[in-house]
Amino acid sequence: MELSEFAELMTTVADSLRQQGDVDSTLALITAGAVEAIPGVTHASLSVAGKNGTIQTLTPTDEVADLADRTQYELRQGPCVEAALNAQVVQADDLGSDSRWPLYGPKAADLGLRSQLSFQFRADPLVRGALNLYADEPAAFGPDARYLGAMFANWVAVLLGWNSQGTSLSRALESRGEIGTAVGILMERYRLDQQRAFAFLVRTSQTQNVKLREIAAGIVTRTSAHAA
Template structure:
């Protein structure tokens, strides 16, 4: 991406940080921009800790990011998990062979096609802690430029959560994430699609109808419940 294009991306994201903001849309824009603007990066997501200590994913760019995040939460290992737990920056150049994560690394490389990964811890007032996660499809994709851009986008996430975050707002964002996951499962079963294609299906419906992804997911869930109740 050329410098003027990158500046345009940053300006667009920064403009979305003006109050009042749509937190979900702003975080989606940041992760999408991070994946598009950072050389070598194919997927991005945000991990946040909840009051109960659980970790959840916000604003994944696709199903690969979601599944990779959730595998790290389940195994309690991986760059994403370690960044949330306390490491400021966690980088892995070859996920399949890195000895730090003997379960997560080989499985993520084989099942999700992830070659390298980078996670940045962030803190947002008053008490949000999390990480921006960047995934590359090939090994050895992370260099100094990748780290600089990733750190910049992580700061934007912290600003968005710090400025726009109220308990109710974050709860709504987490609820949206759950609803989208439920809708992906319904679409997978209904149309016999894998997770990536089911997620892409929801995105296409959202874009073609100019409707938020959360609203598309809620509509699919409501339709499924209505059919199950015979209405």
């Protein structure tokens, strides 16, 4: 990403934060922006922990990030679990051989993932979780990635902190399935990969100033009507 593009991304996110607008769109902008802006990152997601210890994923940039997250939740081990529940920053430079996660590491390697960097965010008292950055290469994350990743995680904390009553977060969790369906439709219709289809939804939401879940719902509704 060029410096001018990064500056534009920062401005867009900052405007979304100030306006306290659509949570879905802004969270999606953050994860998609992380892949574009942070050196080495090929996949990204957000993990949100509930009071009972359950963890759910929001706005994954693709199926690989989503599956890696869910694998960690099921095994109760891995950087995203540790960051969401305990540690501030968790980094793995070679997941397949990392002794800290003997169950998760080989499964991550099977997905083609070699490095992972997870940052805890907190929006007390209701919300905590992690920004998860994945890479297909070993030792992919240097000082720049750690610095920028922390900044993106802080954006998430600010956004969810401003929506601390929990209504917007609950809506974002509920709309995730419809967004995923819309991504699948775009992939098939335009022969896009998941990241590009997801980024298309985010850009459309931003340029039209329409909530991400509404853009997704419209795509799903129109596709269903044409199929009838």
